[in-house]
Amino acid sequence: MIRLTEYQPATVDLSRDEADELTVLTKGGRRVTGQPRVIERLTINGDRYDVTPGPYVGRFSLRSGQVVEITSRFAFPDLVRLLGFGDRATLLREEATAATGGSGLMDLIALGFTREVERIVGQGLEKGYVTRTFTRPPFGGVPAVTAHLSTHAGRADRLVTVARRLTTDVPVNRLIAAAHRQLTTLSYQDGDRATRLRALGAALHQISPLNGPATPIPAVASRYREAHDLALLILDGRTSLPAASGVAGVGVLFNMTRVWERYARTWLTAQYVGGEVIRDQHRIPLTDSDPTWAGRADFVVEAAGQPVAVYDAKYREWRARPATSELYQLLAYTRRLGVRYAALLHPATGAAKATFTVGDTTIETIAIDITTPGGV
Numbered sequence: 001m002i003r004l005t006e007y008q009p010a011t012v013d014l015s016r017d018e019a020d021e022l023t024v025l026t027k028g029g030r031r032v033t034g035q036p037r038v039i040e041r042l043t044i045n046g047d048r049y050d051v052t053p054g055p056y057v058g059r060f061s062l063r064s065g066q067v068v069e070i071t072s073r074f075a076f077p078d079l080v081r082l083l084g085f086g087d088r089a090t091l092l093r094e095e096a097t098a099a100t101g102g103s104g105l106m107d108l109i110a111l112g113f114t115r116e117v118e119r120i121v122g123q124g125l126e127k128g129y130v131t132r133t134f135t136r137p138p139f140g141g142v143p144a145v146t147a148h149l150s151t152h153a154g155r156a157d158r159l160v161t162v163a164r165r166l167t168t169d170v171p172v173n174r175l176i177a178a179a180h181r182q183l184t185t186l187s188y189q190d191g192d193r194a195t196r197l198r199a200l201g202a203a204l205h206q207i208s209p210l211n212g213p214a215t216p217i218p219a220v221a222s223r224y225r226e227a228h229d230l231a232l233l234i235l236d237g238r239t240s241l242p243a244a245s246g247v248a249g250v251g252v253l254f255n256m257t258r259v260w261e262r263y264a265r266t267w268l269t270a271q272y273v274g275g276e277v278i279r280d281q282h283r284i285p286l287t288d289s290d291p292t293w294a295g296r297a298d299f300v301v302e303a304a305g306q307p308v309a310v311y312d313a314k315y316r317e318w319r320a321r322p323a324t325s326e327l328y329q330l331l332a333y334t335r336r337l338g339v340r341y342a343a344l345l346h347p348a349t350g351a352a353k354a355t356f357t358v359g360d361t362t363i364e365t366i367a368i369d370i371t372t373p374g375g376v
Contacts, residue, residue, distance in 0.1 A: 001067045002051075006256065007316070008073065009052040011045055019049055021062050038070070038253060055315050058253035059106040059186060067187050069106070072256070073317075076108055078349060078370050082263055083233065083254065106252060107193055109234065110183050114196045116227035117176060121203045126221060128170040134161045169208050172217045172224055177207035179214075179231035186252070257315045261298055264313040264345045267368055268299055277302045282310075284336050297333050307337040311345055318346035318367035320354035327356075327363065334361050 002012050014022070025038040038060075041052040057079070059069045072079040133147055134140055141163025151160055180200055188194050214235035220228045234252060268278060282300035285291045299311040310333045314326070322330070322344055330342040341362050348367035356363045 001069060004051060004053045004068065004070045005073055006053050006055060006057055006070055007040070009041070009050055011048050011050050014049045014051075015064060018062050018064055018066055022049075022051065022068075036253065036255065055256045056253040057256050060253060061187065070253070074347070074349070074370070080108065081370055082256070082259055082347065106183075106186055107188050109230065109252075110186070110188060110193050110197065113179065113183060113227060113230045113234065114193065114200065116230065117180065117200055117204075118196070120176075120223060120227060121200065123223065125168040125173055125203065126170055126224065127166050127168050129164045130167050130169070131162055132165050134163065140165075169206065172220055172228060173204070173207050174210050175214055175217060175231045175235075176224075176227055177204040178210045179234040180204055182234055182252070260315040260347055261313045263347070263370070264311070264368065265299065267345070268301075268311060272301060275303070276308070284333055286332060286336065295329070295333065300337065307339050309339055309341045309343070310334060310337060311343050313345045315347065318348045318352055318365060320352075320365060321356075322363070322365050327358075330363055331358060331361065 002014075004010050004012075019042065022039050022042050025036075026040065026042055027037070036056060037054055038056045039051060040054040041050070043050045053070045057070050057072045059067060061067045072082075074082065132140075133144060135151065139159055139161045141161045144160045144162040147160045147162070151158075180197065184194075184197050184201070214232055216232060217224075217228060233254075236254075265278070265280065272278065279300045279302060280298070282297045283294050284297055284300075285294045287293050297310045298313045300307050301309040301311070310330065312326075312330065326344060330344070334340065334342050340360055341364075343364040343366050346365065346367050347370050349369065349371050350367065351369040352367035354365045
């Protein structure tokens with residue numbers, strides 16, 4: 001297994017074919033190649049390669065069978081909180097195998113999902129009623145006159161009946177089964193993880209595939225809540241490596257830039273409780289002469305219909321002093337919006353803040369503490 005950490009360069013052994021596959025993941029990003037830019041940089045270093053991953057965390061495999069795992073720079077409890085399912089401590093109560101396995105992101109997700117589904121299966125899968133049509137013995141229910149006429153033209157020697165039957169093939173179980181099928185295609189450092197996932201197949205093999213993309217199930221039962229949320233996370237199409245990308249083993253990759261934007265949005269909402277409106281990906285024309293030339297701020301806060309602050313979420317380590325390009329960017333946004341406050345939001349394991357003034361404009365760099373629920 002090739003183990004990498006997001007944004008941190010590492011020197012690894014790769015075959016020429018493996019290097020070529022990883023090179024595909026460095027080109028241009030989704031807009032150019034239709035796939036995420038998982039690897040920021042790959043260069044030859046003697047008979048080895050220097051690899052720097054981008055803001056993706058997860059696991060995938062190459063055609064050679066080599067598994068690539070990109071881990072987060074944050075500790076697992078903090079990463080789980082970022083991913084949005086860390087508020088329920090049940091995910092971390094079972095210890096992962098030390099050193100040789102259980103320490104990767106996918107092992108953690110598979111562990112939480114497996115434990116939740118094992119509990120649900122032990123209690124009994126959710127059931128619901130469906131209407132079934134019977135055209136051959138044994139017949140159940142009552143005669144279906146319309147179906148009989150359309151199928152057999154009313155022949156007296158033929159019969160069609162309909163009946164309501166109780167089944168486990170209901171939407172929430174289809175979601176769980178789809179996530180289970182995806183997890184069983186991955187490899188795990190801890191062999192017990194794969195064994196337990198396979199064991200769940202007996203309870204889920206009769207569940208139908210999803211009819212479309214994975215979507216939240218309304219009014220899901222409380223005992224399904226954590227498995228439901230994990231399943232949505234596993235099946236999130238925006239953050240999974242596409243099957244047509246040229247990489248043989250489809251894995252699960254979480255776009256931590258998107259994850260951080262979602263987390264920062266939640267944090268920002270908690271800071272403004274006076275009726276302000278937060279606009280996401282707010283379009284800002286940069287010139288008066290060409291309105292098509294525009295930038296997009298991650299968040300713009302409006303009060304009484306007028307912008308009052310602009311924020312950009314940056315998924316990188318906090319620095320007291322912003323980069324010059326970031327300072328220019330924020331100043332351009334504040335000038336065009338007519339506001340006097342802007343800030344960069346960074347994930348951190350401790351709260352921090354630095355403040356600068358440019359004329360009558362205040363610029364701040366804020367480190368949000370992801371180890372605490374409030375982030376401050």
